[in-house]
């Protein structure tokens with residue numbers, strides 16, 4: 512027997528009762544001991560409740576109804592209730608099933624939406640980096656200028672010797688027309704430092720240390736390094752690197768379109784560029800693009816490889832100890848081979864040497 516409540520056709524409060532399922536119908540025992548029967552032949556069953564757990568059995572002839580939500584009652588009724596009840600249950604099952612499926616599908620969609628939002632937020636820096644190439648170059652300039660403001664106090668004094676500056680401007684003028692981004696305003700300066708280093712900030716500001724000019728055996732080796740650095744700019748590696756380093760909230764606001772907030776990443780951009788914290792893929796891409804620039808400009812596309820090789824051959828030398836550009840650009844052998852392979856396949860303009868007194872450049876850099 513199952514606990515149930517009974518409502519009567521004359522109205523009034525429902526009465527508590529117990530209900531049992533018998534072969535021909537329901538047996539209902541009220542609290543005061545009165546018994547009644549509801550034959551299946553006279554019964555209409557309805558199923559309700561959130562989980563289809565409330566069964567209402569109404570008498571077609573006498574007007575009273577029994578409501579029961581006890582576990583097991585529905586199953587027993589289904590088993591004994593005869594053909595007409597089974598049909599009613601099957602119809603209910605279909606309805607309930609579709610409701611459940613709809614609820615389940617709704618739940619799954621909601622869960623996926625939440626998961627998607629969480630994932631999106633988690634990956635905002637990566638999404639920002641991936642979408643950075645769609646931003647105007649002015650964004651890179653804003654970022655690079657702010658990064659230069661950060662870096663400037665840490666750099667040595669500028670080498671103002673016109674031989675040095677004239678040489679660097681000549682290199683940029685030769686390479687710039689072949690750059691994949693025509694709008695980049697490349698500006699270059701040499702600074703007095705023994706470090707063998709060079710870097711480019713987003714937007715095109717470039718710095719070459721005096722140590723690198725001294726270490727190079729000819730003007731094209733430095734041009735090879737600068738072409739590589741220019742490639743980091745046109746490939747927008749600095750912008751992407753800074754985006755990767757952005758916090759999720761900052762990345763989100765940048766994604767939403769607040770371009771001025773890029774200035775907040777100046778420190779990141781400065782670290783990425785000056786410390787050459789680029790990925791291996793980015794370095795390989797800059798090697799390839801740099802070699803292409805050199806070849807297109809009528810310069811030796813293997814000059815960078817030669818520079819690598821020579822610095823590598825001097826282990827323990829004073830030079831290697833200071834070679835921070837090289838140490839931040841590892842995998843020498845692989846890169847040398849890569850540059851040489853590429854250079855062999857590149858369409859090469861007739862070689863036009865740079866017009867420079869290299870000894871004078873080196874002497875000025877060494878002062």
Ligand SMILES: [Zn+2]
Pocket residue numbers: 739740743787789794797840
């Ligand atoms: Zn690099």
